[in-house]
Amino acid sequence: MRASLHVLGYDVDETEIAVMRVADGVYGPQLRALVAADLSGVWAEPDMDPSRAPSARFPAGIE
Amino acid sequence: MSHPQDLSLREQAAAIASGALNPAELLDATFARIEERDGALNSVVVRFPDEAREMLAEAPRGPLYGVPVLVKDMFRLPWYAPHDGAPGVAAPPGESAVYRRLRDAGAVIAGITQCHYWGAGSTGHVSAWGPCGNPWNPAHCAGGSSGGSASAVGARLAAAAVGTDGGGSVRLPSAYCGVTGLKVTFGAIDGEGYTHGFSDMGAIGPICRDAADARLFGEVLTGQALTRGDGGPLRVGVIRDPWWTDLDPEIERACDDALDAAGWQRVELSLAAAEHQQAAALVCLTVQSLPMISAEELAEADPILRALTKFELTLTPAIVHQAARVRSLLRRAVADAFTRCDVLAWPTVPAPAPPIENPTVELPSGRAPADPGNLRQTGLGNLTGIPGISVPVGLHSSGLPMALQLQAAWGDDGRLFDAAEHLEQATGREFVDAAPEPAAAQSSRS
Numbered sequence: 001m002r003a004s005l006h007v008l009g010y011d012v013d014e015t016e017i018a019v020m021r022v023a024d025g026v027y028g029p030q031l032r033a034l035v036a037a038d039l040s041g042v043w044a045e046p047d048m049d050p051s052r053a054p055s056a057r058f059p060a061g062i063e
Numbered sequence: 064m065s066h067p068q069d070l071s072l073r074e075q076a077a078a079i080a081s082g083a084l085n086p087a088e089l090l091d092a093t094f095a096r097i098e099e100r101d102g103a104l105n106s107v108v109v110r111f112p113d114e115a116r117e118m119l120a121e122a123p124r125g126p127l128y129g130v131p132v133l134v135k136d137m138f139r140l141p142w143y144a145p146h147d148g149a150p151g152v153a154a155p156p157g158e159s160a161v162y163r164r165l166r167d168a169g170a171v172i173a174g175i176t177q178c179h180y181w182g183a184g185s186t187g188h189v190s191a192w193g194p195c196g197n198p199w200n201p202a203h204c205a206g207g208s209s210g211g212s213a214s215a216v217g218a219r220l221a222a223a224a225v226g227t228d229g230g231g232s233v234r235l236p237s238a239y240c241g242v243t244g245l246k247v248t249f250g251a252i253d254g255e256g257y258t259h260g261f262s263d264m265g266a267i268g269p270i271c272r273d274a275a276d277a278r279l280f281g282e283v284l285t286g287q288a289l290t291r292g293d294g295g296p297l298r299v300g301v302i303r304d305p306w307w308t309d310l311d312p313e314i315e316r317a318c319d320d321a322l323d324a325a326g327w328q329r330v331e332l333s334l335a336a337a338e339h340q341q342a343a344a345l346v347c348l349t350v351q352s353l354p355m356i357s358a359e360e361l362a363e364a365d366p367i368l369r370a371l372t373k374f375e376l377t378l379t380p381a382i383v384h385q386a387a388r389v390r391s392l393l394r395r396a397v398a399d400a401f402t403r404c405d406v407l408a409w410p411t412v413p414a415p416a417p418p419i420e421n422p423t424v425e426l427p428s429g430r431a432p433a434d435p436g437n438l439r440q441t442g443l444g445n446l447t448g449i450p451g452i453s454v455p456v457g458l459h460s461s462g463l464p465m466a467l468q469l470q471a472a473w474g475d476d477g478r479l480f481d482a483a484e485h486l487e488q489a490t491g492r493e494f495v496d497a498a499p500e501p502a503a504a505q506s507s508r509s
Contacts, residue, residue, distance in 0.1 A: 004377050009358070012373055019370035026435050030342040031378070034385050037339055044387035045394065050249035050263050050448025052473050053398040054391065 068096050069498075072130065072222035072276035079129040086119055086129025086171070093131040093173055097220050100501060103201040106214035107133060107221075108192040109175035114142050118171045127283055128169030133216075133224040135209050136178040136192070138162060139256040147258050148178035148190040148208065151360060159256020161225055161267060161284065168283040176224055177211030180368050182259060183352065184208060185235045185437040186422040189365050194419045198240055198499040199463050203416040204433070206236025212270045213240035219498060222271060223280045227257060229265035230348050231411075231441025234453040234468055237270055238411035241455045241464030241497065243277045243483060244270040248473050249448035252284045262351045264344075264445040273495040274454070274483035281476065289477035294485030297478075299327040299469075300404030302334055305341075305439060309428050311414040317457035317465045318410045324489040325482075330404045336392040337443075339385075341435065343393070344442025346386035349375040394447045401472040406482055408469050411453040412437055415463035444470055452479040454486055455494040464494075 001020060005012055012020070045054055067075060067089045078084035097107050115131065122128055137145050139157040147153040165172060177195040179187045187210025188194040195205040198218035205214035209226030213236035216224050226233040228246035237244025245268045252267040254260035269280035282289050299322060301307065307315065322329065336343075353375060361369055400407065413436040414424035424433050444451040451470040459465050467486070471478045487495050 001374075001377055005373055008376055010361075010373055010376065012370075015366065016370035016373055019367060020374040023371055023374040026432060027342070027345060030339070031346070031382060034339050034342040034346070034389065035379075035382050037336075037385060037389070039385060039388045039392075042388045042392060044384070045391040048263070048391070048394070050394075051251070052448070054394045 066096065067092050068219050068221065070222070071273065072271055073279050075130050075222055076127055076279070089129060090115055090119060090131055090171060090173065093221060097174070100218050101215070101220060104196040104198060104205070104214050104218055105193050106177055106195050106205065106211040106218065107174040108136065108177045108211060109143065111142070111172060111174055115171045115173050118166065122169040122171065123167065125167060125169035126279065127165070130170050130223070131173040131221055132165060132170045133174050133176045133212060133221045134161065134172055135212050135224070135226050136175050137182060137227050137258045138225065140172065143175065145258050146191065147182055148180045148192060149360070150191045150363065153258040154256070157256060160253035162256065164284050164286060170283070173221060176209070176215055179207030179210060180365050181352070181356070182208040182227065182229060182232060183368060185231060185434050186417065187211070187236065188419045188422050189368060196419065197416045197463065202418055202420070203463060204239060204419055204422055206239035206416060208232040209270065210236045213237050213242050213244065216240070216242045216270050216272060217499065222276060224270045225267065225284065226270045227259060227265055227267050228445065229259055229262055230344055230438050230445050233268040233270060234411050234441050234451055235437050237453040238466030239416035239464065241494070242270055243273050243452065243454055243495065244268060245277050245281055245452045245476065245479060246444055246450060247281065247285060247476050248450045251450070251476060261355065264347055264351060274452070274480045274487060277452070278480040281480070289480055292478065292481045294481035294483070295326065297327045297406055297482055298330050298404040300330050300332045300400050300407040302332050302337065302407065302409065304333070305337060306409035309413060309426050309436070310410055311426065311459070313459050314410050314412070314414065314465045318408070318467045321456040321467050321486060321490065322408060325486045326489065332400050332403065334393065334400060335396040336389045339389045340393055340443050340446060341439040343386040343389040344438055344446050346378060346382055347390060347446060349378060350383050390446045393443065397443070397447045397449060405478065406469045406471050408467060410440060411466040411468040412440060415459045415461055415465065440468065449473055450476040450479055452483055454483045455497070456490070457494055458497065
């Protein structure tokens with residue numbers, strides 16, 4: 001985490017690392033489950049408009 | 064007459080229109096009440112006595128003629144630059160669309176309400192303005208990020224306030240403070256001049272004491288009639304997992320009892336990809352907000368927010384893509400769900416408002432920070448764009464409010480007011496008419 005942030009141009013101190021560890025404990029399992037989810041064949045909705053229901057054609061791959 | 068701020072929004076408007084209430088006297092009484100009651104709350108962080116009187120002098124005879132309202136610290140006003148709850152200016156002064164709607168309705172903007180730092184939290188305890196207290200117990204959080212709006216309305220400082228909702232920020236503080244808050248269908252209220260108008264997760268919404276007031280205020284903000292129908296014969300979709308799990312038992316029971324009282328037909332449903340909605344909401348909120356935060360702002364930010372933002376900076380493109388796919392699945396699943404029910408229902412928050420000094424909540428799974436559970440309960444509405452309303456349904460044994468969330472299909476915002484009004488009637492208006500003791504609002508935060 002420290003190295004990846006350094007690449008982005010950010011330094012982190014020990015307090016920040018401690019907070020980030022807590023955040024990872026809270027959100028990390030779900031984020032990793034999201035990465036690991038098998039969504040093969042599911043397409044992100046192109047030109048999504050949250051003001052209305054999705055087109056009946058999307059997302060593909062869930063039938 | 065009692066204090067005019069004990070009147071509802073519609074009663075204030077009607078009394079002014081009939082000549083029974085002088086709008087200048089109402090404005091003076093409003094500032095006096097804010098002065099009297101807001102010390103322990105810190106909900107109205109900027110007051111506009113001069114600008115409000117100028118607005119009143121020029122106000123047209125619209126539906127809210129002469130009625131004082133409050134606006135969250137996320138909107139441009141001709142005389143005010145919003146801060147998003149941070150030290151710096153988020154946008155210059157100017158005319159936001161919300162300002163124009165309020166002005167054209169004859170409303171008077173009396174002040175700015177407190178906002179969680181960058182709008183990035185559901186507790187309201189982190190803000191450049193300082194924490195915001197809950198009107199039912201000022202030592203507890205008002206919620207966020209529209210905590211000031213909900214607290215001020217709950218404390219009867221004003222009958223209506225504007226909030227914004229990118230991950231639950233209208234509904235969550237409304238639930239904590241025992242008031243009624245609607246997140247409109249995405250885009251139903253024009254986001255011009257709204258500091259998070261860049262986001263396709265964020266929507267604006269009215270926060271009022273009850274559904275009838277919120278409908279009136281919502282009609283002003285949207286510029287549309289929000290239809291009045293029969294909220295009685297509804298099919299209510301109940302999705303147990305994850306939205307009825309890991310809840311404070313009193314909240315679960317209060318929401319269950321509210322559904323029973325309403326007499327609605329329950330339809331048990333499940334939703335594809337629901338287990339990933341919380342993570343997807345976090346990712347979508349993050350990737351849209353991060354580019355708006357400069358390195359300089361980050362360096363000067365609140366230390367906890369700075370660390371959390373750096374945590375979010377480590378999210379990878381792969382997870383962003385996964386979140387987009389989950390969002391699509393959820394939107395389709397929700398559209399399908401609304402072929403089988405009229406509204407979805409679950410608790411707005413999993414636990415009552417936590418203490419400001421330690422904003423964690425006790426859940427069956429253990430003690431946890433308030434934010435994750437709150438985002439779990441409200442993120443779906445932001446991911447999909449559907450409207451949602453939080454309705455008070457009781458007081459917890461801790462003395463803090465409990466609330467039920469109802470969500471409807473895109474553009475069906477009016478149905479939520481119908482449902483909420485039906486629920487209010489079915490429960491004898493007990494929970495929307497309940498008001499915190501002023502002494503609570505005046506007590507010190509200790």
